[in-house]
Amino acid sequence: MKPIVSPEVWDRLRGHSDPPRPSLTDIAKSTGTDKWGVHYYTPHYERHLEHLRDEEFLLLEIGVGGYARSRQGGASLRMWRRYFQRAEIVGLDIEDKSFVDRPRITTVIGDQTDETVLRSIIDRFGVPLVVVDDGSHRPRDIRATFERLFPLLPDGAVYAIEDTQTSYWPEFGGSEDRHSRDTTMGFVKNLVDGLNHEEFLDDDYEPSYADTHVRAVHCYHNLVVIEKGDNREGTNKHRVLRKRYGFSRDAAS
Numbered sequence: 001m002k003p004i005v006s007p008e009v010w011d012r013l014r015g016h017s018d019p020p021r022p023s024l025t026d027i028a029k030s031t032g033t034d035k036w037g038v039h040y041y042t043p044h045y046e047r048h049l050e051h052l053r054d055e056e057f058l059l060l061e062i063g064v065g066g067y068a069r070s071r072q073g074g075a076s077l078r079m080w081r082r083y084f085q086r087a088e089i090v091g092l093d094i095e096d097k098s099f100v101d102r103p104r105i106t107t108v109i110g111d112q113t114d115e116t117v118l119r120s121i122i123d124r125f126g127v128p129l130v131v132v133d134d135g136s137h138r139p140r141d142i143r144a145t146f147e148r149l150f151p152l153l154p155d156g157a158v159y160a161i162e163d164t165q166t167s168y169w170p171e172f173g174g175s176e177d178r179h180s181r182d183t184t185m186g187f188v189k190n191l192v193d194g195l196n197h198e199e200f201l202d203d204d205y206e207p208s209y210a211d212t213h214v215r216a217v218h219c220y221h222n223l224v225v226i227e228k229g230d231n232r233e234g235t236n237k238h239r240v241l242r243k244r245y246g247f248s249r250d251a252a253s
């Protein structure tokens with residue numbers, strides 16, 4: 001007789017259960033990406049992306065790896081493919097990395113800042129739900145790519161920027177001035193301020209697209225994870241700052 005319990009409970013009652021699935025870190029170790037070992041990104045990624053593990057969606061990673069060296073690279077694309085068993089994985093690199101292609105992995109040649117390339121990826125594969133920028137690591141490129149790609153993503157999208165240490169390295173277009181607004185972390189700090197743009201007091205402030213569409217910014221060592229979503233909750237500043245806004249006590253209560 002069939003029991004009236006879910007298949008998972010039935011399996012547990014019979015002592016059958018699936019073996020635990022490998023973590024993203026386990027998979028990273030076996031594919032050899034530097035997202036674990038050189039850097040320690042995979043637990044952070046798993047925290048932000050685990051909910052998509054069994055979903056069909058498009059992940060775009062900028063930077064396939066190996067640079068101009070032939071037949072080198074692709075470790076992280078293979079990692080994503082094994083972790084997300086139903087996702088389509090697209091890798092963009094300035095070099096030809098087509099040797100990495102296989103079912104559910106396609107590589108595209110192009111510059112990450114080239115709007116035509118980014119749009120052609122979307123025309124061909126659809127809109128990504130996850131973007132990982134592990135490309136040139138140059139602040140100017142990172143900012144330009146974000147400004148072109150982020151507005152095209154849906155709410156709920158996750159946009160990661162790796163290797164933000166280059167912010168502090170002039171050799172990569174960064175700056176030794178930690179307060180510079182021109183570096184990747186300077187750009188990220190602006191996004192963080194933008195989370196609170198409704199609290200700014202300058203009347204003529206025009207919210208940017210990022211101000212109104214970045215819902216969260218998570219910063220880790222050398223990694224930033226940005227969540228897309230509506231960021232217009234409203235403000236209580238008119239009520240709290242009564243004197244400034246000339247609000248009457250009665251009206252405010």
Ligand SMILES: C[S@@+](CC[C@H](N)C(=O)[O-])C[C@H]1O[C@@H](n2cnc3c(N)ncnc32)[C@H](O)[C@@H]1O
Pocket residue numbers: 033034035061062063064065066067068073074075076077092093094095110111112113134135136137141
């Ligand atoms: C750090 S590697 C990527 C490593 C790979 N994501 C991984 O985790 O295994 C960076 C890659 O970005 C590519 N790249 C550099 N500048 C680029 C640009 N402007 N547009 C696209 N790709 C670029 C390089 O050719 C190189 O293969």
